[in-house]
Amino acid sequence: MNIQGENKTQNRIYSLLPLWIVVGIFMIGPLLVMAVVSLMESNVYGGVHFKFSLSGYRQILFDTNLFDEIEFNPAYLIIIGRSFMLALVATFISLLIGFPAAYFISRQSNRVKNILIFLVTIPFWTNLLIRTFAWIIILGKGGVIESSFNFFGLLDEESSLNLMYTNSAILIGLVYSYLPLMVLPIYASMEKMDLRLLEAATDLYSNRIELIRKIILPLSMPGIIGGSILVFVPCLGAFIAPDLLGGGKKLLLGSLIQFQFSYARNWPFGAAMAMFLLALVILVLIFNARLNRKHREYASQK
Amino acid sequence: MTLKKVNAIEVKNVTKVYRSSNTETRALRNANLTIYDNEFFTLLGPSGCGKTTLLRLIAGFEDITEGSINLFDQEIVNLPPNKRPVNTVFQQYSLFPHLDVYENVAFGLRRLKKDESLTKKRTMEVLELVQMKDYATRKPNQLSGGQQQRVALARALAPEPKVLLLDEPLSALDLKLRQAMRYELKTLQRETGITFVFVTHDQEEALTMSDRIAVINEGEIQQIGEPEQIYESPSNKFVANFIGEANLLSGFCKTNGENGLCELYTGHSINLFVPSHIKQNDKVTIFIRPERIKIVKSSKDKSQLSISEFTYLGNAATIQLKSNEQIINVNLPIEDLKVFKKGDYVDIEFPKGSAQVID
Numbered sequence: 001m002n003i004q005g006e007n008k009t010q011n012r013i014y015s016l017l018p019l020w021i022v023v024g025i026f027m028i029g030p031l032l033v034m035a036v037v038s039l040m041e042s043n044v045y046g047g048v049h050f051k052f053s054l055s056g057y058r059q060i061l062f063d064t065n066l067f068d069e070i071e072f073n074p075a076y077l078i079i080i081g082r083s084f085m086l087a088l089v090a091t092f093i094s095l096l097i098g099f100p101a102a103y104f105i106s107r108q109s110n111r112v113k114n115i116l117i118f119l120v121t122i123p124f125w126t127n128l129l130i131r132t133f134a135w136i137i138i139l140g141k142g143g144v145i146e147s148s149f150n151f152f153g154l155l156d157e158e159s160s161l162n163l164m165y166t167n168s169a170i171l172i173g174l175v176y177s178y179l180p181l182m183v184l185p186i187y188a189s190m191e192k193m194d195l196r197l198l199e200a201a202t203d204l205y206s207n208r209i210e211l212i213r214k215i216i217l218p219l220s221m222p223g224i225i226g227g228s229i230l231v232f233v234p235c236l237g238a239f240i241a242p243d244l245l246g247g248g249k250k251l252l253l254g255s256l257i258q259f260q261f262s263y264a265r266n267w268p269f270g271a272a273m274a275m276f277l278l279a280l281v282i283l284v285l286i287f288n289a290r291l292n293r294k295h296r297e298y299a300s301q302k
Numbered sequence: 303m304t305l306k307k308v309n310a311i312e313v314k315n316v317t318k319v320y321r322s323s324n325t326e327t328r329a330l331r332n333a334n335l336t337i338y339d340n341e342f343f344t345l346l347g348p349s350g351c352g353k354t355t356l357l358r359l360i361a362g363f364e365d366i367t368e369g370s371i372n373l374f375d376q377e378i379v380n381l382p383p384n385k386r387p388v389n390t391v392f393q394q395y396s397l398f399p400h401l402d403v404y405e406n407v408a409f410g411l412r413r414l415k416k417d418e419s420l421t422k423k424r425t426m427e428v429l430e431l432v433q434m435k436d437y438a439t440r441k442p443n444q445l446s447g448g449q450q451q452r453v454a455l456a457r458a459l460a461p462e463p464k465v466l467l468l469d470e471p472l473s474a475l476d477l478k479l480r481q482a483m484r485y486e487l488k489t490l491q492r493e494t495g496i497t498f499v500f501v502t503h504d505q506e507e508a509l510t511m512s513d514r515i516a517v518i519n520e521g522e523i524q525q526i527g528e529p530e531q532i533y534e535s536p537s538n539k540f541v542a543n544f545i546g547e548a549n550l551l552s553g554f555c556k557t558n559g560e561n562g563l564c565e566l567y568t569g570h571s572i573n574l575f576v577p578s579h580i581k582q583n584d585k586v587t588i589f590i591r592p593e594r595i596k597i598v599k600s601s602k603d604k605s606q607l608s609i610s611e612f613t614y615l616g617n618a619a620t621i622q623l624k625s626n627e628q629i630i631n632v633n634l635p636i637e638d639l640k641v642f643k644k645g646d647y648v649d650i651e652f653p654k655g656s657a658q659v660i661d
């Protein structure tokens with residue numbers, strides 16, 4: 001029995017070998033490269049000097065001034081904070097839209113459900129950059145929104161709603177980009193839900209709102225948490241929506257990193273910021289896992 | 303002494319048709335029945351006959367196609383399930399997995415906005431009633447099937463419904479537990495005085511627990527009556543066969559009326575009531591339970607009946623008699639076990655009142 005069991009685990013490890021190789025090459029590999037780059041010296045012509053240095057990391061918090069003195073520089077911390085807030089708000093808005101959407105889809109007949117889920121995934125078929133450009137046409141000066149306001153006489157020709165290049169524009173872009181990642185996991189957990197539980201709750205005098213609050217919401221919690229992570233993490237590092245819709249006026253983490261690798265040619269600093277971002281994400285995940293466990297312990301004690 | 307019976311549920315001309323894009327299923331056809339207050343009423347029938355459908359119509363989970371349902375003289379067809387003062391014990395229990403036993407049981411009371419102390423009192427009371435008080439903090443997945451069953455029962459009882467609907471609540475339990483729970487459920491019903499509408503496909507369950515039974519087949523109610531009535535005078539062949547063992551023997555009528563006479567194809571004559579629409583020489587089917595037939599020793603030259611099967615059951619035996627045309631099942635009481643053996647020639651007698659002409 002025991003030996004067989006061991007064999008089984010061994011078999012499983014071997015049979016997953018191709019997967020490990022793929023994960024290793026395509027996920028761990030680039031990360032390692034990034035980690036190494038973050039520990040090198042920058043090279044103004046692009047690439048790096050292969051010489052160990054912590055300057056990339058130091059730059060996050062400290063600056064060298066004209067007199068070659070090192071002084072504290074909060075500029076990047078502010079950017080990090082702003083990115084965090086924006087990602088948080090974007091996640092929250094996605095949840096507010098995504099939960100009812102997933103609920104609505106899950107209540108449809110099988111045929112309609114499949115069509116709606118298909119529609120939810122359609123945006124993934126075109127490039128994110130192109131889709132974000134479309135929002136410029138919608139939000140921009142003389143764009144779809146402003147011209148319809150003009151049409152109904154709510155806005156005269158000369159003035160503008162100034163929708164573009166604001167935090168709201170960035171949020172719209174972020175929510176638009178990552179909303180499907182919120183809808184799909186919530187929908188999946190709602191699909192798994194035993195519909196007879198809803199009947200049982202109705203039988204026990206629940207109205208529609210209590211049904212959602214007391215049964216559907218708690219039972220789709222795994223989907224909500226999963227969706228929130230799937231939205232929050234890419235929002236934190238996003239640069240397309242912030243650059244195009246926010247006009248790069250207020251720098252965000254993603255744009256900052258992207259900028260270091262392109263125009264600024266400070267790869268180690270960009271890599272160090274990326275590693276820092278990674279650390280933040282891991283922290284969020286750990287925090288979330290803890291929260292989950294606490295929640296479960298509390299629930300089973302109560 | 304006759305007590306005036308209060309109608310708890312009246313099902314009037316109820317028809318239910320399930321429609322999907324290309325099929326129509328008639329799950330109930332023109333069903334009529336009245337369930338009295340404080341009654342243990344059972345819907346009995348083979349799987350797919352429409353029992354669950356009727357229960358779900360009463361609970362409000364399905365829209366009625368035709369007819370009406372009254373609950374204590376109030377029409378309820380247009381009320382949503384959460385406005386009907388009935389509660390259901392579901393076949394798969396359907397306990398809320400994210401709530402512990404206490405919260406599951408308190409669920410209905412909380413929705414009814416009962417105050418906290420009353421909720422607590424009532425919840426503990428019903429948990430006590432089903433002997434699950436010690437498990438109040440457990441989650442449903444930490445309970446055995448029987449325990450989940452009790453919690454489901456407590457949850458449905460807690461809001462003090464006027465009628466409790468139970469959809470095959472015992473079918474998922476193993477035999478021993480099932481038998482113990484039969485007794486408990488019956489006691490619970492008597493103690494609480496709540497009207498139980500109990501669904502089962504198990505005739506033994508129905509006979510042992512019910513005050514009255516409605517036998518259903520293919521969406522139609524076949525017979526409504528007390529267990530004895532249904533067992534001893536089934537109204538048709540389906541009921542006779544579905545409940546207990548039955549001999550349905552062919553013969554023809556010699557005289558009809560209160561003191562009628564029929565002759566079986568085995569040559570035996572039986573005195574019994576023969577309805578007047580049956581005329582002389584009409585073919586009849588005669589129903590008799592295996593335990594009502596008496597057998598006596600005979601010999602080859604006097605009888606064509608011989609014991610073709612002999613099944614020993616420990617405290618009794620069932621035997622099969624074969625004559626050239628028919629098979630008759632007889633239950634042999636324990637004192638006769640040693641008297642007969644396979645191959646013996648025997649004769650049979652039908653005690654007065656044991657046989658009945660059946661449609």
Ligand SMILES: Nc1ncnc2c1ncn2[C@@H]1O[C@H](COP(=O)(O)OP(=O)(O)O)[C@@H](O)[C@H]1O
Nearest residue numbers: 320327328329348349350351352353354355356
């Ligand atoms: N939701 C439904 N849609 C279509 N047909 C159904 C549905 N529910 C039940 N039926 C059909 O109605 C008939 C009665 O079903 P049901 O009431 O569940 O029977 P029982 O509970 O006696 O086993 C069956 O033929 C079943 O297939």
Ligand SMILES: [Mg+2]
Nearest residue numbers: 350353354355
């Ligand atoms: Mg059923």
